Amino acid sequence: MKTPVIVGAAECDLGVTNKSILELQAQAVSRALADAGLKISDVDGIATNAISRFSATSLADYLGIEPKFTDSTFAGGSSFEMYVARAYHAVASGQCNVVVISFASNQRSAKSRSLGGVVEHHTPEAQFETAYGPLSPLSYYAMAAQRYIHDVPNGRAALSEIAISAREWALLNPKAYRYGTASLTVAELESADLISSPLRASDCCLVTDGGGAIIITNSEIAKGLKSKPVSILGFGESTTNTSMTTHRDLRVTGAKQSGDIAFAMAGVSRSDIDVVEIYDSFTITTLLSLEGLGFAGKGEGAEFVLDGKTRPGGTFPLNTNGGGLSYCHPGQYGILLLIEAVRQLRGECGDRQVANAKLAVAHGTGGILSTNATVILGAN
Amino acid sequence: MFPYLPHEDAISAPFWAATRERKLLIQYCSTCDQFQWYPRAICISCATEKLEWREISGKGTIDSWTTVHRAPTEGFVPPYVIARVLLSEKVIMLTRLIGIESPACDQVVELSWQELSDGRALPVFG
Numbered sequence: 001m002k003t004p005v006i007v008g009a010a011e012c013d014l015g016v017t018n019k020s021i022l023e024l025q026a027q028a029v030s031r032a033l034a035d036a037g038l039k040i041s042d043v044d045g046i047a048t049n050a051i052s053r054f055s056a057t058s059l060a061d062y063l064g065i066e067p068k069f070t071d072s073t074f075a076g077g078s079s080f081e082m083y084v085a086r087a088y089h090a091v092a093s094g095q096c097n098v099v100v101i102s103f104a105s106n107q108r109s110a111k112s113r114s115l116g117g118v119v120e121h122h123t124p125e126a127q128f129e130t131a132y133g134p135l136s137p138l139s140y141y142a143m144a145a146q147r148y149i150h151d152v153p154n155g156r157a158a159l160s161e162i163a164i165s166a167r168e169w170a171l172l173n174p175k176a177y178r179y180g181t182a183s184l185t186v187a188e189l190e191s192a193d194l195i196s197s198p199l200r201a202s203d204c205c206l207v208t209d210g211g212g213a214i215i216i217t218n219s220e221i222a223k224g225l226k227s228k229p230v231s232i233l234g235f236g237e238s239t240t241n242t243s244m245t246t247h248r249d250l251r252v253t254g255a256k257q258s259g260d261i262a263f264a265m266a267g268v269s270r271s272d273i274d275v276v277e278i279y280d281s282f283t284i285t286t287l288l289s290l291e292g293l294g295f296a297g298k299g300e301g302a303e304f305v306l307d308g309k310t311r312p313g314g315t316f317p318l319n320t321n322g323g324g325l326s327y328c329h330p331g332q333y334g335i336l337l338l339i340e341a342v343r344q345l346r347g348e349c350g351d352r353q354v355a356n357a358k359l360a361v362a363h364g365t366g367g368i369l370s371t372n373a374t375v376i377l378g379a380n
Numbered sequence: 381m382f383p384y385l386p387h388e389d390a391i392s393a394p395f396w397a398a399t400r401e402r403k404l405l406i407q408y409c410s411t412c413d414q415f416q417w418y419p420r421a422i423c424i425s426c427a428t429e430k431l432e433w434r435e436i437s438g439k440g441t442i443d444s445w446t447t448v449h450r451a452p453t454e455g456f457v458p459p460y461v462i463a464r465v466l467l468s469e470k471v472i473m474l475t476r477l478i479g480i481e482s483p484a485c486d487q488v489v490e491l492s493w494q495e496l497s498d499g500r501a502l503p504v505f506g
Contacts (some may be wrong), residue, residue, distance in 0.1 A: 130386065194449045250443070250444055
């Protein structure tokens with residue numbers, strides 16, 4: 001068995017690009033390979049989605065390669081954390097040697113995002129939910145937030161703190177969409193337009209273009225490369241629901257299962273983790289994921305964040321690039337969680353660098369809290 | 381108010397037919413003594429294909445709710461209230477709340493109906 005490691009990470013252009021999905025994908029792959037010190041002809045594995053029905057096939061053709069391994073698991077924003085697990089097994093077994101995991105979207109330039117989401121008329125959700133007019137996925141997260149606020153003291157204040165903290169980090173990241181703006185205030189947050197109560201515009205992620213890629217290879221090949229390899233210590237996942245009605249407790253997500261499996265595999269404890277990147281599609285997503293992953297107990301996430309420990313300089317550095325709320329949100333944000341975790345562990349993050357970061361968690365969610373996948377990475 | 385006409389199929393046809401008479405039918409497995417929502421080809425506890433339809437009480441509580449302020453697609457007219465209602469049969473439905481000014485989680489609600497343009501009706505709660 002070979003030891004898989006991450007040797008490259010890069011973003012494509014972010015924000016408003018007016019570029020095609022495949023141009024952005026090619027940028028991401030090219031930049032990640034350059035970061036690793038590998039050539040495109042070295043790539044023999046591809047994991048990607050959201051290009052077309054045959055996404056990995058499309059990208060392989062566009063890049064001019066004929067891979068030995070592909071995966072286009074489509075599980076929303078957690079797909080990329082899932083791809084790390086799939087790529088790990090493929091590289092460990094020797095099925096392939098160099099896997100590129102990539103994603104890109106031009107959703108802002110192309111105006112391709114709809115508040116109603118994608119309705120597939122044959123599905124149970126379309127038959128039994130669409131007629132009522134929920135925003136999808138937004139209204140499901142809104143109901144989770146409503147239940148949280150009903151049950152937990154200071155729930156609303158905690159949601160606001162998640163957004164404030166993300167903005168503080170974004171102000172340190174020149175690539176962040178909100179870089180060069182200002183700190184958020186509670187008054188500003190709590191008077192923003194209601195979209196699906198209790199969630200306001202300020203509780204919702206950005207809608208931008210963007211994406212990126214990471215490169216996974218084995219430790220033997222990594223020895224000959226210029227980049228500092230990052231270890232893949234643990235991973236876990238959970239798939240719970242696509243209907244808005246089948247998951248019983250809105251406050252308990254698949255993060256518990258995915259986190260427990262990943263931490264057991266890595267053999268580290270929550271208190272060992274130096275930096276945490278959690279998919280913040282909405283402020284409630286971060287709060288529920290913090291609890292599910294075991295950084296705070298159920299219902300204790302609000303108190304956990306309200307002392308400001310997740311902000312720059314705090315004891316629990318969270319979403320250090322500014323997150324989907326203030327940095328970049330191209331749809332399936334999961335790839336950007338991995339890129340930031342890798343950069344923190346390589347010590348490349350400039351003003352936002354977490355001192356001496358040795359262990360990082362990247363946790364993705366997809367759909368309506370439908371899928372959760374956790375990856376634990378370590379510095380070498 | 382309800383511009384989207386849901387498709388139906390062989391499995392869900394009895395549910396939709398009953399809505400024309402304002403009856404709410406939910407699948408029931410007599411082996412497991414359990415209701416399930418949404419309708420499926422099998423029981424999700426024992427996998428039998430032998431499921432019954434039962435008319436249910438129409439009583440429940442609000443698990444959670446949200447007031448929608450933007451239209452998901454053309455034809456919807458916000459604001460309106462979407463909710464997850466936990467029925468006394470222990471299944472959760474997505475629905476609308478009608479005539480409740482300030483809803484609250486755990487509030488008791490009852491079934492009512494909103495007609496669709498093709499004569500079927502949507503179960504709603506108030």
